[in-house]
Every structure is written in structure tokens, then in C-alpha cells.
Amino acid sequence: MSIDNTALLTDQYELTMVSAALRHPVAHRPCVFEVFARRLPDGRRYGVVAGTGRVLDELTGFRFGDDELAVVRRFLDDDTVDWLREYRFSGDIDGYREGELYFPGSPILTVRASFAEGVLLETLILSILNHDSAIASAAARMVSAAGSRPIIEMGSRRTHERAAVAGARAAYIAGVAATSNLEAARTYGVPSAGTAAHAFTLGFTGPDGPDEKAAFAAQIEALGVGTTLLVDTYDITQGVRNAIEVAGPGLGAVRIDSGDLGVLARKVREQLDDLGATGTKIVVSGDLDEYAIASLRAEPVDTYGVGTSLVTGSGAPTAGMIYKLVEVDGIPVAKRASHKESKGGAKAAARSARPTGTIVEEVVYRATDQVPAADGLTLRPLQIPLVRGGDAVDSLPTLAEGRAHLADALVTLPWEGLGLSHGDPAVPTRYVLG
Amino acid sequence: MSIDNTALLTDQYELTMVSAALRHPVAHRPCVFEVFARRLPDGRRYGVVAGTGRVLDELTGFRFGDDELAVVRRFLDDDTVDWLREYRFSGDIDGYREGELYFPGSPILTVRASFAEGVLLETLILSILNHDSAIASAAARMVSAAGSRPIIEMGSRRTHERAAVAGARAAYIAGVAATSNLEAARTYGVPSAGTAAHAFTLGFTGPDGPDEKAAFAAQIEALGVGTTLLVDTYDITQGVRNAIEVAGPGLGAVRIDSGDLGVLARKVREQLDDLGATGTKIVVSGDLDEYAIASLRAEPVDTYGVGTSLVTGSGAPTAGMIYKLVEVDGIPVAKRASHKESKGGAKAAARSARPTGTIVEEVVYRATDQVPAADGLTLRPLQIPLVRGGDAVDSLPTLAEGRAHLADALVTLPWEGLGLSHGDPAVPTRYVLG
Incomplete structure (x- = not known):
């Protein structure tokens, strides 16, 4: 900028x-x-x-x-x-x-x-x-609540397009690990990160219906097995099964973006472990704020994706x-x-x-x-x-x-x-x- | 921009x-x-x-x-x-x-x-x-609450500097009469307006103490009697007296930026009328939102200055x-x-x-x-x-x-x-x- x-x-x-x-x-x-x-x-x-x-x-x-x-x-x-x-x-x-x-x-x-x-x-x-x-003041509370687990700031779409860049910078000062915002990466050198979009999975829908596995395969082909697959577009249990079937147990991470994140994280962790994907991480997102992050402390979550509440100062x-x-x-x-x-x-x-x-x-x-x-x-x-x-x-x-x-x-x-x-x-x- | x-x-x-x-x-x-x-x-x-x-x-x-x-x-x-x-x-x-x-x-x-x-x-x-x-959604509620009285948007300092420009534009769509933000005036042609600052009055403090009348006289010299004098830097009653003494009864407006705005508006209206300044308007500001604006409906207020709550979407x-x-x-x-x-x-x-x-x-x-x-x-x-x-x-x-x-x-x-x-x-x- x-x-x-x-x-x-x-x-x-x-x-x-x-x-x-x-x-x-x-x-x-x-x-x-x-x-x-x-x-x-x-x-x-x-x-x-x-x-x-x-x-x-x-x-x-x-x-x-x-x-x-x-x-x-x-x-x-x-x-x-x-x-x-x-x-x-x-x-x-x-x-x-x-x-x-x-x-x-x-x-x-x-x-x-x-x-x-x-x-x-x-x-x-x-x-x-x-x-x-x-x-920064809101983000610092979230970082404290997250303890040693990293937070990715992904709130750009919830705030003014230029405020988003400044917000990513402020959140980085506060200890957030990375931002989804590319202008913040360019202007301020904030580390950038990204996962996957529901639209991508939906984009593989054909005349015979959805094809989640095709979407996962395409993402891995482009981004490698270290990528993060979004598993909650259709059915999460099937999504996790599809993810490991396509990526193998070396998959980097899965993301859950909806539902009761604590319950789902536990179920998904268990399922991943059963599938031998013991190193596959779990990223959760979806209306997280410092309180929701704190409430997930005891759950098997590896990374938090935080959007709205971060860029709007959490109240x-x-x-x-x-x-x-x-x-x-x-x-x-x-x-x-x-x-x-x-x-x-x-x-x-x-x-x-x-x-x-x-x-x-x-x-x-x-x-x-x-x-x-x-x-x-x-x-x-x-x-x-x-x-x-x-x-x-x-x-x-x-x-x-x-x-x-x-x-x-x-x-x-x-x-x-x-x-x-x-x-x-x-x-x-x-x-x-x- | x-x-x-x-x-x-x-x-x-x-x-x-x-x-x-x-x-x-x-x-x-x-x-x-x-x-x-x-x-x-x-x-x-x-x-x-x-x-x-x-x-x-x-x-x-x-x-x-x-x-x-x-x-x-x-x-x-x-x-x-x-x-x-x-x-x-x-x-x-x-x-x-x-x-x-x-x-x-x-x-x-x-x-x-x-x-x-x-x-x-x-x-x-x-x-x-x-x-x-x-x-725009928040501003529309404030405009409705204000009825026929104009609102000046003056929240730039409470939000990201570029968001402020977009905010002024959105507030104008919602019916706000003018903005304090000059970039919004340049980029989008939103009418701009302004009153006076406490710093200006304080700036006339000398070794013998404050000199509110000198500040008022200087403002009128530069901006004419149609200007808005800020009367609450020291004592409001004395401020109103000073304002009319310096400007005469043709003063455009006085602004009150603190205190119980309803009570103060009534007292100031009465005082202005007693001083013959029956055409001098009253601008109120200070943490106004749609509810505070509505609560002032029955008071002799002419114009509302709204800042924080407008540019932050009022919650x-x-x-x-x-x-x-x-x-x-x-x-x-x-x-x-x-x-x-x-x-x-x-x-x-x-x-x-x-x-x-x-x-x-x-x-x-x-x-x-x-x-x-x-x-x-x-x-x-x-x-x-x-x-x-x-x-x-x-x-x-x-x-x-x-x-x-x-x-x-x-x-x-x-x-x-x-x-x-x-x-x-x-x-x-x-x-x-x-």
C-alpha cells in the first residue's frame, strides 16, 4: 500500500x-x-x-x-x-x-x-x-487465552479493506502468529497463511452431486500433503475419512469451521488417530473470541483461526x-x-x-x-x-x-x-x- | 484518496x-x-x-x-x-x-x-x-431518531483513518447532513462542516489564566458571527454569556460537548433567549447514539454531532x-x-x-x-x-x-x-x- x-x-x-x-x-x-x-x-x-x-x-x-x-x-x-x-x-x-x-x-x-x-x-x-x-488490545487477550497454540488472524472480510491491513499489523504485535491478509504481508512483512474455502469444495459439484474427494485431491496436487483440508462442507466424519483417504496419514491439518468446536475437535482427533494420522493437526475457526478460545483449552485443538471478534476489537x-x-x-x-x-x-x-x-x-x-x-x-x-x-x-x-x-x-x-x-x-x- | x-x-x-x-x-x-x-x-x-x-x-x-x-x-x-x-x-x-x-x-x-x-x-x-x-445501518437509526434535526458525523478520530472516509460516505447515504471528514468531502463530495475545539479556547490561556472571550473574539474574527462557539471549556453559563457578549445576539450557534445534554440544552436555550439570541442554535455532542438522540427529542436541540457510535456501527x-x-x-x-x-x-x-x-x-x-x-x-x-x-x-x-x-x-x-x-x-x- x-x-x-x-x-x-x-x-x-x-x-x-x-x-x-x-x-x-x-x-x-x-x-x-x-x-x-x-x-x-x-x-x-x-x-x-x-x-x-x-x-x-x-x-x-x-x-x-x-x-x-x-x-x-x-x-x-x-x-x-x-x-x-x-x-x-x-x-x-x-x-x-x-x-x-x-x-x-x-x-x-x-x-x-x-x-x-x-x-x-x-x-x-x-x-x-x-x-x-x-x-492489539483485543488480540492480546486472545493470544493469552490460546497459550502456546498459534492464532491465525483471518478477519479481513469483516472490516474496512484498509483497516484490515492495519488490524493484521496490530494483531501481529499482539502475538498472533500469522494473517490471511496479503497486503499486510507486503507492507509490513507479517507472516501470511491460509487454509481452504468451502467454495473450492463446492466447485467440484457435478451432475451426479458433490465430489469432496476430487476437491481434496486437487488441493493436495497443488499445495502438497502439508496443506489444510476443510472437512465440514458436507459431513465432518465423512470429510475426515475422505481427507485421509486422499492425502494419507501425512496430511498437514484439517479445519473445522462450524458446529460445536470442542465436541467436534475431540471426535475428529479420535478419528484421525484411528486412521493413523496422529500428526495431522486440527485448525478450528468460526466466531471465536477470547472466551471461546479459553473454553477450548482442554480440547485437542492445534491452531485457532480468528476473524470478526479480532478485527472489531471484541466488543x-x-x-x-x-x-x-x-x-x-x-x-x-x-x-x-x-x-x-x-x-x-x-x-x-x-x-x-x-x-x-x-x-x-x-x-x-x-x-x-x-x-x-x-x-x-x-x-x-x-x-x-x-x-x-x-x-x-x-x-x-x-x-x-x-x-x-x-x-x-x-x-x-x-x-x-x-x-x-x-x-x-x-x-x-x-x-x-x- | x-x-x-x-x-x-x-x-x-x-x-x-x-x-x-x-x-x-x-x-x-x-x-x-x-x-x-x-x-x-x-x-x-x-x-x-x-x-x-x-x-x-x-x-x-x-x-x-x-x-x-x-x-x-x-x-x-x-x-x-x-x-x-x-x-x-x-x-x-x-x-x-x-x-x-x-x-x-x-x-x-x-x-x-x-x-x-x-x-x-x-x-x-x-x-x-x-x-x-x-x-449506514447504524446511521439510519440515528437519522430516524433525530427527525428533522440534522446530524453532523464527526467520528473520524474513533476509527481507522481510511475507514473514516468510507464511514462518512455511508453515513451520508443514510441521511446524515454533513461530515467533519475532509477526505470524504474531496473524494465523494459529502458536505463538510465543523465547529470549534477545546484546544483553541485553552490556547488563549496566559500568565493570568484562561481568556475565553479572547478565543471567541478570534474565532469570530476569522469565521464570522455565523460560526459555532464551544461554550463548555470552563463554565457553561459563563461561556454562553461570553459568547453573546463577544458575538452579539446574531451568533450562529453554541456547542455543548459534555454533561447532561438535555438539562444543559434547556438552560442554555433559556439563557440565549434571555440574552436576545433567539436565533442562536444549539449543537450538542458527546457520546451520542440513537438512544441518546431519541431521549433529546423534547429538548431545544438544533443539531447533533455524532462520533464514536456512528463510525463503530453502534454496537x-x-x-x-x-x-x-x-x-x-x-x-x-x-x-x-x-x-x-x-x-x-x-x-x-x-x-x-x-x-x-x-x-x-x-x-x-x-x-x-x-x-x-x-x-x-x-x-x-x-x-x-x-x-x-x-x-x-x-x-x-x-x-x-x-x-x-x-x-x-x-x-x-x-x-x-x-x-x-x-x-x-x-x-x-x-x-x-x-
């Missing part, structure tokens, strides 16, 4: 606000904007940051060329149009790395720039972080992050109206942990302060530099590094934090804003 | 299935694939088709160039790669127009092509229709449509395994209505049959030609026509079908497959 122009992936009011600000010194005052979530989605214990790398990619496409200016000229004055023509983000960005856990109030991204430069990025930054983090399709102006010319600022208060002033965060590694608190403190001490606990600062003077810093963490970081971070959660049941955040957020 | 190459917005298995099929006559057998939803999202009374126009746009980008072939070559044989290099959809597509209501089993899209040509499009078609129809972020092979060489085919049966054979549909216009049934019949008679009822066929021989037909309905079509169609629902309460589909689907 090419990085297109991203300047119009924003809300009209970001531009009218710039227009109004440009007539005053306000436009050029040094400001700090912060991205954070007031709360986690209902009952969730932790969130997973994803999308930061995409924010940096799309920032480079945030330029107003003639085509973009023609659109904004409909409602903007000439001075603003001229300013936008020269727009290039020149500020600094720090933030949580991809694959980092976050909690309510965590300063996930901090943008330092003039008012006008910073306010323009609100919508684009939030779109990316809210989507990608929602997917929480957006992460609820917001982008707030917190400091102007060094002065802390905050909205005061009901229910939506926020805490002014630029902030940093560190995560405290016991000597065992188990985390204790998310500590949010003033960016100008030292990391607060915590008796007997280690404190790990959470923000890293991402952009300096408008350019991405060298040696940003790779996707694989984010994935490894999350795998390590999940181990540091208090044990109840990994549970699927609803509850409070796994650790509290403590504000040290003195 | 440019129409990029879309060939890799698919699942790996679509290509491996083609690879296996190409070794056999199966690949070239004439097939019929149908898109339909087995059921509506939980409790919904109707669905709204959206995305069909985008499907046709993206079909033209579904070509395998050298870059795409380099990716698929990793897992495909040379013959398949050569076939893909020449791939160009050459079949026919019929379907429901955008803005058409749909119900369980409605044949929303019918693709007639060889097996290999048709199977390749499954993922792309479903991604677009599942996303866009989910948004149903995907429409659950599937793409099934239903006919091969004229032979009906269908999966038989549990819970996921479907009805074989190419189908068409017509909607029956009483002389008053109120609709009665969705009648699904064999595509080769005549429209079934219905005593005393009119029957309107629902599919229109979309693609012939690989090319979009001339004079496809425009976005505005889809929008008008839906407005008319909603009036034909039985009255309980427009209710927000959970229930069965507004009309039943009757299969006449004899």
Missing part, C-alpha cells in the same frame, strides 16, 4: 481553528498535546499500544499540495491556505513504544509543537492509535484515546467542564515493579520532574523519543521488537490482570503532579 | 484455491456467488446497503502487477502467477442499490463469473460491504454479510454442515407492498423464475445491473440518489420497524424456491 497524501484525513475544524489562531500569536505559541485514555474499555485489565509506527509513516504524507488546498480553500482564507502550503511538522514527539501496555491516564503520545502545527494532527493521530490499539472497536492540549507556553491548561476534566501540564510516566518483575503501579509525573522514587521497587520510564524536529528518530523499534516487548510485558502483569473476567485495571495509575 | 492497487486486499487462501482450481476444469466453470446476511445484528429491524459504489471503484484496481506478483510468488506456482498477471474481472454483477433496505437472506450482490474469477473477489467485496453497510461494527458459491454450471450448491446451511441456486428478490406503500415481505425467488405474484400487493424487483463483462454499467445511481432512495424506503417500513427497540426484522423474508 503506498503512503498517499494524508492531509485531508482530518476534521474541518482543525483547519478553521488554525485559521482563527493564525491571526494571533496563539498560533505560534509552544504547546504540548498529550494522547491518553481516560479509562479502558469496560472491564478490561490493560490496553496494548499499537499504531505509533503508522503515525510516523503517515506524518510524512501530511502535506498540502494543490489538490488538498483546492478543497480547504472552500472554507479558508488565503493566509491560512498559504500557511498550509508550507506546512511541515517540525516539532518533537515522544511516546510509548508499540507493544507497550497502557492504563488509564498513561501519556501514550506527547506532541511538542506550536499550537497550529500540533492541533492539525489530532484527528490523524487519534484515528490510527484508537483503531490499532483497540485491535471495543475503538480505544477511546483523546488528544488534549495540556500546556501552552509552559502554562498547564485543562478543560474544567463536567465529566471530562483532564490534568494539565506535560507529563511523563514510569512503571514500578517488584524485584520479581511483577508490576505495581503506573506512575504519571511532571515531564520536568525526576522519576519519583519508589521504595524497594524498580521504575522503568515508558516514553521513548519518536520524532525530533519533524523527523522520525533513527532506530525506532521494529514490529518484531514491539511484539517481543509485549510478550515480555504481559508476563509482568499481576496474575489476575491476565484473566478474561471483567475487573479494574491490572495496576492503578498514581499521579505525582505535586 | 487515490484508488491504489487493491489486489492484495484479500486472503491468501483465495489465491491458493485458484491455484488448485487452475489444474482442473473447475477454474473455468461458470459460477454464481451471492452476498447475503444470514441475520441482522441482534435486535435490528432492517439493514441499509452501502459500499456497492466503492466495490465497483476498487474492482478497477484489482490487478496483479509486478509488485503484487512478487508477493504471491512466495506461495504460488508459476502457472498461477501467469494467470494472475492477466487477471481482469470479466463477469457480471447485479445487486441492491446503495440506500436499499435489506433483510436476512436478501441477495445483496450476485457475481456471475468463472470459478477462479469470482472466488478471488470474496474478501474485497465483503470488506467493503460489511463495513459500509454496518455504518454492530460489521454487517455479517457472507459471499457464497451458490451455483456451478447451472447446478445449485450449498454447504450442508451444521448451523451454516445456505440455500443453493442463483436468486433474485422483490419487495411486496400494500397499496399504501407499506412493505410486507422480502420475497426471494430463483433468478430464472418470474417475479412471483402477490395478491393485492405490488412487487418491486430489488437487484439492478452493476457490471457487465467486467465493466461498470452506465448511469449507476449516484450517492445523492442512494440517499434519496433510502429516505423514501424508510417511509415504507411498517411503523414498528422504525422503532429503536430490539425486535424481529421489520418484514419477514419468504423464499419461493419451489
